[in-house]
Amino acid sequence: MAISEEEVRHVANLAKLKFEDNEIHHFTEQMSDIIDMVEQLEKINTTGVAVTTHGYSLKNVMREDIAEPGTDREELFKNVKTAEDGMIEVPAILENEGEDA
């Protein structure tokens, strides 16, 4: 087993996901298989090889700092579930002080 149920719970916590207890065992097995597969890369010598993070080599792209019209505020709220006075409504964040905020 390349990854334990405890580690899966830890990663889920980082990813803001939650798995039910009855899912976690099967999920850990699948994750382990996938991690075993990607661990094949360990065997390849990459000493001194640069890291590629882009599909195509580009330099920083700059533009003139000229203001352009932005998106209409009302339009931006079109997909918001609940709003009040032009602000997005969310649950209270201070009820469990220090725990979630």
Place this chain on the structure above:
Amino acid sequence: MNIFDETLTSLHEGLVSKKFTSVELTEEAFKRIAEIDPKVSAFLALNKEEALNQAAAADERGYETGSILNGIPIGIKDNIVTKGLTTTAASKMLEDFNPIYDATVVEKLEAAGAINVGKLNMDEFAMGGSTENSYFKTTKNPWDTTKVPGGSSGGSAAAVASGQVLATLGTDTGGSIRQPAAFTGLTGMKPTYGRVSRYGLIAFASSLDQIGPFTRNVMDNALMLEAISGYDPKDSTSANVEVPKFSANLTGNISGMKIALPKEYFQEGVSDEIKTAVEKAAAQFKEMGATVEEVSLPTLSYGIPAYYIIASSEASSNLQRFDGIRYGYRAENIVTLEDLYVKSRSEGFGMEVKRRIMLGTFSLSAGFYDAYFKKAGQIRTLIKEDFARIFADYDLILGPTTTTTAYNLGEKSDNPLEMYMADLLTVTINLAGVPAISLPGGFSSEGLPIGIQLIGDYFEEEKIYQAAYAFEQKNDYSTKHPNL
């Protein structure tokens, strides 16, 4: 009209000569969708009223020879945003998401006069190879409705293969255009990274994603790609390079072209029928005056592990935006903000999306970053160098697109690893960022389409189209179609 006898050019000629109007074409497309789509389930949403308005406007403007897409119905994959038309990426997370802008490719097609008839099914957030990961429906392969159409752009492929429309847009992060094109007997192009703007494409893995066309033939594909290509200030990774008129120089003359045939593409796991189809294609290219030589691409087998680390890491970062607050699914009966994030994401994402987010988060997490994400980035460099070495001596690389033909619905849906391994022949191309096409290369003994793949150097789509066109002229595979 038998749609399978038509091309984008023939429809254009019909519009110019007033044989029919765009309103008639569009109505016929909706009629075909009503008849055929219940059998394949390609569309998630139709854009009927707006499409007919656009068609009437195109008829009003009139038709000039040359603006080929004007008045012609097409379809768009549902991870490409369309203003005012629900765009879900086939996820419960975006079930009611109504975009307030159009993707650049949608604007470009609209400017060319194309009529968007609707949005096409896919694997949720483009994660998958069978379109079975859609939250809404399972698309079926028009050649055999017990088989998968491939994925993630399975709806875009099935809509064209079943004759509902002649062209659609898909997206390709690790093979999601080329593999469904191969499974459904179509021509599908993954352009060079940066050739087509990603503005308005719901991001999966930003350094790999590209939008590209599905069509029944090479000329139509070239016409679609030239309509959507080009630099876009709204996508700083789009390339500021000239866009050739891909459709203008398709002569079928490939004399003197140098084609490489990597021996790793003939490894165990690739079906014999597919190997034979590629060998047959290689022989035909030789007959047409090209040189075909065996080469080695030793990094092929590193592609899947490196791809799944990189794509999942980028996805885990990109999909953080789905937090239940500004848009998308929001869980109910929430007490705290943490609860809102966790429940909205856990209820809104499907299993495969969660798997990728988890693998990505793991690969990027403290203690694992160097061994996974950084290592995969180094492997990516080796893969790029491997391609560069081949393209120093050759114009194109020839190979199969997939290891097998379309498999049964349900066959791999609870075996993610087996599903991932099926991407062997497509993912290294995305990691390198080079362009590649899948085109019809024959049929299996079961009568299922086989795809062959042509890979080019950066921004050399023209060479790919030239060779693909030459191959198409020698064969009749593109004229075949399923009978539903």
